[in-house]
Amino acid sequence: MHVFVYSVGALYVILALKLISAGFKTKDYILFVYAWILLIASYYAYGLISWIPLLAAILLNVGIHYSANFLEKMIKESNRSRYKF
Secondary structure, three states: HHHHHHHHHHHHHHHHHHHHHHHHHHOHHHHHHHHHHHHHHHHHOOOOOHHHHHHHHHHHHHHHHHHHHHHHHHHHHHHHHHHHO
């Protein structure tokens, strides 16, 4: 049981550090706030509700990845159509 608890805590810390690095890349300060909340939750919440912040972090990570790709594609498309004659 202790191994599971510590592995969940390690996952929280890894996800929080990943969110902090993503925040540095995108300059999105909501990510910093969420990552610190996740770090604090990893320290205190090892009960039955500990999967909720983990699931939220995974969903946020997937959402950031897809929205960044979508925005990049839209910017390229708008630049391409802007300079057509």
